[in-house]
Amino acid sequence: MADDVRNVLEALSTIDEHWQPHRLTSINDYDVKVVKLQGEFVWHTHPDTDELFMVVSGQLTIQLRDRDVVLNPNDVFVVPRGVEHCPKATDEVHAILFEPKGTVNTGDAGGDMTSDLHEFD
Known part of the structure; x- marks a missing residue:
């Protein structure tokens, strides 16, 4: 994979489900990771790692307990480790995530929205 050129937009075009990185x-x-987001996710934390969101298209709100952070295309925001957050998107958002290998999308919350990490062929 290290020698392959990957196109973010092409990769996003192959994703059918929301919240499945x-x-x-x-x-x-x-x-x-690339992901499509729509609706409201679950409140969760990642106790051992920060999580970086970069919006490719759409508008993403990252709800924090003390404020909302609104991201537009090309905006980047880092949720610090241990900070409870809940992403939500009224309309579909395409985003890039940077996080340590093995990070589970629902963090410490678990539940029905937990995803296995999908791979591109």
Whole structure:
């Protein structure tokens, strides 16, 4: 995978389900994931890692307990480790996530929205 050129928009075009991250590539101990988001996710934390969101298209609100952070295309926001958050998108959002390999999308919350990491062929 390290020698392959990957196109973010092409990868996103193959994703059918929301909240199901797909590994685009990896760098060192981190995965670069693409995901489509719509609706409200679950409140959760990642106790051991920060989580970076970069919006490719649409508008993503990351709800924090003390404020909402609104991300538009090309905006980046890092949720610090241990901070409870809940992403939501009124309309479909395409995003890139950077997080350590093995990070579960629902963090400590678990539940029905927990996804196995999908791979591109």
